[in-house]
Amino acid sequence: xxxxxxxxxxxxxxxxxxxxxxxxxxxxxxxxxxxxxxxxxxxxxxxxxxxxxxxxxxxxxxxxxxxxxxxxxxxxxxxxxxxxxxxxxxxxxxxxxxxxxxxxxxxxxxxxxxxxxxxxxxxxxxxxxxxxxxxxxxxxxxxxxxxxxxxxxxxxxxxxxxxxxxxxxxxxxxxxxxxxxxxxxxxxxxxxxxxxxxxxxxxxxxxxxxxxxxxxxxxxxxxxxxxxxxxxxxxxxxxxxxxxxxxxxxxxxxxxxxxxxxxxxxxxxxxxxxxxxxxxxxxxxxxxxxxxxxxxxxxxxxxxxxxxxxxxxxxxxxxxxxxxxxxxxxxxxxx
Amino acid sequence: xxxxxxxxxxxxxxxxxxxxxxxxxxxxxxxxxxxxxxxxxxxxxxxxxxxxxxxxxxxxxxxxxxxxxxxxxxxxxxxxxxxxxxxxxxxxxxxxxxxxxxxxxxxxxxxxxxxxxxxxxxxxxxxxxxxxxxxxxxxxxxxxxxxxxxxxxxxxxxxxxxxxxxxxxxxxxxxxxxxxxxxxxxxxxxxxxxxxxxxxxxxxxxxxxxxxxxxxxxxxxxxxxxxxxxxxxxxxxxxxxxxxxxxxxxxxxxxxxxxxxxxxxxxxxxxxxxxxxxxxxxxxxxxxxxxxxxxxxxxxxxxxxxxxxxxxxxxxxxxxxxxxxxxxxxxxxxx
Numbered sequence: 318x319x320x321x322x323x324x325x326x327x328x329x330x331x332x333x334x335x336x337x338x339x340x341x342x343x344x345x346x347x348x349x350x351x352x353x354x355x356x357x358x359x360x361x362x363x364x365x366x367x368x369x370x371x372x373x374x375x376x377x378x379x380x381x382x383x384x385x386x387x388x389x390x391x392x393x394x395x396x397x398x399x400x401x402x403x404x405x406x407x408x409x410x411x412x413x414x415x416x417x418x419x420x421x422x423x424x425x426x427x428x429x430x431x432x433x434x435x436x437x438x439x440x441x442x443x444x445x446x447x448x449x450x451x452x453x454x455x456x457x458x459x460x461x462x463x464x465x466x467x468x469x470x471x472x473x474x475x476x477x478x479x480x481x482x483x484x485x486x487x488x489x490x491x492x493x494x495x496x497x498x499x500x501x502x503x504x505x506x507x508x509x510x511x512x513x514x515x516x517x518x519x520x521x522x523x524x525x526x527x528x529x530x531x532x533x534x535x536x537x538x539x540x541x542x543x544x545x546x547x548x549x550x551x552x553x554x555x556x557x558x559x560x561x562x563x564x565x566x567x568x569x570x571x572x573x574x575x576x577x578x579x580x581x582x583x584x585x586x587x588x589x590x591x592x593x594x595x596x597x598x599x600x601x602x603x604x605x606x607x608x609x610x611x612x613x614x615x616x617x618x619x620x621x622x623x624x625x626x627x628x629x630x631x632x633x634x635x636x637x638x639x640x641x642x643x644x645x646x647x648x649x650x651x652x
Numbered sequence: 653x654x655x656x657x658x659x660x661x662x663x664x665x666x667x668x669x670x671x672x673x674x675x676x677x678x679x680x681x682x683x684x685x686x687x688x689x690x691x692x693x694x695x696x697x698x699x700x701x702x703x704x705x706x707x708x709x710x711x712x713x714x715x716x717x718x719x720x721x722x723x724x725x726x727x728x729x730x731x732x733x734x735x736x737x738x739x740x741x742x743x744x745x746x747x748x749x750x751x752x753x754x755x756x757x758x759x760x761x762x763x764x765x766x767x768x769x770x771x772x773x774x775x776x777x778x779x780x781x782x783x784x785x786x787x788x789x790x791x792x793x794x795x796x797x798x799x800x801x802x803x804x805x806x807x808x809x810x811x812x813x814x815x816x817x818x819x820x821x822x823x824x825x826x827x828x829x830x831x832x833x834x835x836x837x838x839x840x841x842x843x844x845x846x847x848x849x850x851x852x853x854x855x856x857x858x859x860x861x862x863x864x865x866x867x868x869x870x871x872x873x874x875x876x877x878x879x880x881x882x883x884x885x886x887x888x889x890x891x892x893x894x895x896x897x898x899x900x901x902x903x904x905x906x907x908x909x910x911x912x913x914x915x916x917x918x919x920x921x922x923x924x925x926x927x928x929x930x931x932x933x934x935x936x937x938x939x940x941x942x943x944x945x946x947x948x949x950x951x952x953x954x955x956x957x958x959x960x961x962x963x964x965x966x967x968x969x970x971x972x973x974x975x976x977x978x979x980x981x982x983x984x985x986x987x
Contacts, residue, residue, distance in 0.1 A: 531902075538883040538906070545876040545913070552870060567866075571873065571913045578880070578909025584926030591919030 320357040320651035323445035326350065326642055327425075327432035328481040329512065329604045329613050331557075332572055333550040335528055335579060337477070339540075341547035342491040344502065344554060345481045346640040348512070350425040352437035354401075355650070356445035359417035366401050367421045400435045403466045404442035411462055414450050427634060430514045431521070431605030436478030439466040444645050456644055459483045485644025489554055505560050507639040509621055511593065511614045512604075513628040514635065515585045519608030524581050527608075531580060539579070546575050566600025566615045573602035581607030589614075589628055596620065596627045655692040655986040658780035661685065661977055662760075662767035663816040664847065664939045664948050666892075667907055668885040670863050670914060672812070674875075676882035677826040679837070679889060680816045681975040683847070685760040687772035689736075690985070691780035694752035701736050702756045735770045738801045739777035746797055749785050762969060765849045766856070766940030771813030774801040779980050791979055794818045820979025824889055840895050842974040844956055846928065846949045847939075848963040849970065850920045854943030859916050862943075866915060874914070881910050901935025901950045908937035916942030924949075924963055931955065931962045 326347040333343030359365070401420060409415040420442065426432045440463045447454045454462070463479030476497050481488055490499040519527075532539040549572045556564035573590055576582055582590075586603045589612045593601035597620035604613045616624045621637055628635040661682040668678030694700070736755060744750040755777065761767045775798040782789045789797070798814030811832050816823055825834040854862075867874040884907045891899035908925055911917055917925075921938045924947045928936035932955035939948045951959045956972055963970040 531906075534899075534902075535883075535887060535906075538880060538887060541876060541880040541883055542906075542910075545873060545880060548870075548873040548876055552873060564869075567869075570915060571866075571870075571877075574909055574911070574913025574915075574917070575877075576909070577912050578906045580905060580909075582909070584923065584930065587922040587926060588919065591922060595919065 318358050318651065319449050319649075320355065321445045321448040321647060321649050322353060322355045323441045323448065323645065323647045324351045324353045325437040325440035325444070325482045325645040326485060327352070327434055327437050328478055329432065329510070329611070329640065330477075331487075331604070331613070331640070332553045332568070333546055334605055334607075335525070335576065335581060336543045336546035336550070337475075337491065338525060338528070339543045340492060341543055342489050342550050343477065344487065344489050344550055344557070345477055346487040347481055347485040347642045347644060348432070348510070348638045348640050349507070349642045350432065350636075350638055352422065352424045352426070352434060352441050354438070354441040354445045355421040356442075356449045357419045358449050359419060361417045362415065363417045364402060364405050365419045366398060367419070368398065399470050400438045400466055401442050403470050404439045404463075405446055407462050407466050407469065408443045408446050412447060412450055412452055416450060418446060418449060420445070427514060429517060430634075431517075431610040432512070433478035433482055435470075436463060436467060436482045439463040440479055440482040440645050444647050448647050448649065456483045459645055481644075483645050485642060487557070487641045489550075502554060502557055504557055504641045507641045508562070509616055509618060510638050510640055511598070511616055511621065511624050511628055512611055512636055512638050513589050513593070513614065513632040514611045515583075515589065515609050515632050517609040518583060521606035524606040524608045528579050528581065542575055542578055546572060549575065562599050562615060562617070566598065569600030569602040569613070569615060570594070576603055576607060583607070583609055585609065585631075586612055589632055592627050592631055593624050596624045598624050653693050653986065654784050654984075655690065656780045656783040656982060656984050657688060657690045658776045658783065658980060658982045659686045659688045660772040660775035660779070660817045660980040661820060662687070662769055662772050663813055664767065664845070664946070664975065665812075666822075666939070666948070666975070667888045667903070668881060669940055669942075670860070670911065670916060671878045671881035671885070672810075672826065673860060673863070674878045675827060676878055677824050677885050677889075678812065679822065679824050679885055679892070680812055681822040682816050682820040682977045682979060683767070683845070683973045683975055684842075684977045685767065685971075685973055687757065687759045687761070687769060687776050689773070689776040689780045690756040691777075691784045692754045693784050694754060696752045697750065698752040699737060699740050700754045701733060702754070703733065734805050735773045735801060736777050738805050739774045739798075740781055742797050742801050742804065743778045743781050747782060747785055747787055751785060753781060753784060755780070762849060764852065765969075766945040767847070768813035768817055770805075771798060771802060771817045774798040775814055775817045775980050779982050783982050783984065791818045794980055816979075818980050820977060822892070822976045824885075837889060837892055839892055839976045842976045843897070844951055844953060845973050845975055846933070846951055846956065846959050846963055847946055847971055847973050848924050848928070848949065848967040849946045850924065850944050850967050852944040853918060856941035859941040859943045863914050863916065877910055877913055881907060884910065897934050897950060897952070901933065904935030904937040904948070904950060905929065911938055911942060918942070918944055920944065920966075921947055924967055927962050927966055928959050931959045933959050
């Protein structure tokens, strides 16, 4: 039977989260933590999903047409299931073709840490499934379909995560109305980060709403802060292209403070950020929506172990990562 | 013998520190923690200083003309001595009159916490000494002479601390070149704060230099952040006049984030600020130059004890204070 392995990376937002909602650019980058989806065609029409390592081992979900049977219920990981089944549905519709398939999903990232796991799941599933059906989709098309999956599951979604997961590398992107503009940044190398994760206290939706509320009360002020974040992001683009890491680090620190001013940091995120800096990181900031979730710290290799060890003591999970990595990849295992 | 007791308040900066250096307004306020200077005329020309409670008991300094004899050397408190002797010198020169005097100084505030203790020492000494000599100086004149004392001791000084200590209340002030503009804010009441203090890691001079260096690297960006702080301060002025405490608190939080973006916060200051907020403070921020020093948290009375207890555990010293209090006061104890 036809068997395909696809993988897609998670992402971090290096600069510009929240400001991107208000028309300013953000810089997002693919990380070397990936979601793997192995797809094998079946003889029937069933979709069977085995989520090996979405933080829970052995979760098995069967999806007939329109019907979902969950062998074991594991909360948040279950949510990830809906991206898988929606990815199959969206891809089938796009290709106008449907076949049963066994999907085995593994992830190198925690779910819900703001690292774009759901986008990576969607992207890898689309790529694996389409390849099983004999179609080679471009990364751009996969990104589009991935966005559609996220929109249909979440009601509303940014194309950011699915775009960077499909294309890989590092992108500067900004919205003009509903249009997304993007410029790939040709970084000279992969950069070393430490990613550190604490529990989310609030959802992305709540954090975006919180900023919006602040803006309703103080539009001029919040617009100034957004403008400042826009400046930081544009300066950071130049620094990244010049591989000027100490400058990138400094700008991460400034960006973090501006996010704090918008009210999206927390005590624990600040703690991680300041511990990283005093342990030798070149810069550190929260990444993503805030209210808990992940921080990123830019480290030189000589400092990486120390920063990692310190952050590990104060976080739920910390790990080294490199950024500016490959997008979606597909490998045919059997024809 | 003629004997006079003068007192002058410490201060906190509510909004706009650092931005004030770049032409934006700051809001400073007198607190109910005072420095007391008791002055008694002597028969000779000697100045004898007894600093009862500048964090060290029993320090005795004798100052003949041009000669200083220190009975016990206690570092930082010694520095406070130079404000006393300089205040005598400046006042003598202004009044063109000099007499020997015994000075007993006590302080309700820690020295070096950014609460303007040295300004309060200068202001109270000027008032006490001038009154001993039979002169009644206006608060404005005392403020001027106090500034001169600070300038002569420190080389360079802002008139902010001496002005608010002499005049009391709450002032919005800003610089235009070397001119200081000030507007008293007629607040309807004294507001309750918790002031919490951790060790300074850096001096004010170093922190101002750090911001200047960031501005040299990223002028446009830092100017935007300063502009944002300016907005916050102007909004805060309105909120203070309306006695809208939840709005004042919110703006304190925003101001803190912007100071963090400028690189003047520290891990420990952030910790205090976030602990205060999660213990029920309406808002919390670092106050003054940063790099350690003090934080201020706006609290409703019902929450004051909890916030105070929590902050006490994580700081060198925490205490309740009210703001918008009286300026310099003089009382003749004996004629």
